[in-house]
Amino acid sequence: NAGVMQNPRHLVRRRGQEARLRCSPMKGHSHVYWYRQLPEEGLKFMVYLQKENIIDESGMPKERFSAEFPKEGPSILRIQQVVRGDSAAYFCASSRFDTSSSYNEQFFGPGTRLTVL
Amino acid sequence: GENVEQHPSTLSVQEGDSAVIKCTYSDSASNYFPWYKQELGKRPQLIIDIRSNVGEKKDQRIAVTLNKTAKHFSLHITETQPEDSAVYFCAASNKGSYIPTFGRGTSLIVHP
Numbered sequence: 001n002a003g004v005m006q007n008p009r010h011l012v013r014r015r016g017q018e019a020r021l022r023c024s025p026m027k028g029h030s031h032v033y034w035y036r037q038l039p040e041e042g043l044k045f046m047v048y049l050q051k052e053n054i055i056d057e058s059g060m061p062k063e064r065f066s067a068e069f070p071k072e073g074p075s076i077l078r079i080q081q082v083v084r085g086d087s088a089a090y091f092c093a094s095s096r097f098d099t100s101s102s103y104n105e106q107f108f109g110p111g112t113r114l115t116v117l
Numbered sequence: 118g119e120n121v122e123q124h125p126s127t128l129s130v131q132e133g134d135s136a137v138i139k140c141t142y143s144d145s146a147s148n149y150f151p152w153y154k155q156e157l158g159k160r161p162q163l164i165i166d167i168r169s170n171v172g173e174k175k176d177q178r179i180a181v182t183l184n185k186t187a188k189h190f191s192l193h194i195t196e197t198q199p200e201d202s203a204v205y206f207c208a209a210s211n212k213g214s215y216i217p218t219f220g221r222g223t224s225l226i227v228h229p
Binding site: 004031033040041042043044045048056091095104105106107108109110111 | 151163166221
């Protein structure tokens with residue numbers, strides 16, 4: 001039973017380039033969450049998606065950042081025209097959706113460490 | 118929105134001692150409180166959680182307590198071991214959101 005998969009694990013981009021981060025949720029999970037973690041800081045929520053729907057993007061910058069979770073394939077977090085301040089670890093988490101429960105445990109992927117030169 | 122404060126930011130203990138990490142939250146509607154452990158360079162992993170209908174939960178050397186009136190919850194690790202060294206994050210969420218708000222983390226260092 002593979003866990004949450006993320007790729008690439010490390011990504012280096014020059015300022016102005018695009019970064020694409022991929023996340024494949026655990027089998028049976030239909031919800032995906034993206035978080036950003038700066039060095040020595042906590043996890044900051046960015047966006048919450050279900051298949052083909054963005055449920056909550058309140059934590060995502062309005063410009064340059066976008067996310068999708070298509071019907072087929074992984075969820076993608078896209079950062080256009082990257083700047084040095086985008087350097088961080090980006091974690092994806094997935095959960096089931098259990099309507100009988102108030103709680104949906106999140107399982108995290110290994111993260112993508114983005115470095116912008 | 119929810120605001121979670123976590124203390125201390127760094128905790129250094131000797132092997133065998135106990136460690137306590139405390140968190141407070143602001144939203145009285147929060148009813149689920151997970152704790153995650155993140156080892157250096159690795160993913161956060163859930164180690165224990167507590168729901169608002171109980172005041173305490175224990176799993177071997179790890180326990181979590183919740184005081185809903187005071188809006189604070191704590192992680193207790195007894196008989197600490199060097200492999201407990203990691204960053205620990207608390208979080209709070211509620212049924213309406215499903216999105217946990219995380220504390221800033223506590224770096225626990227256990228000296229052998």
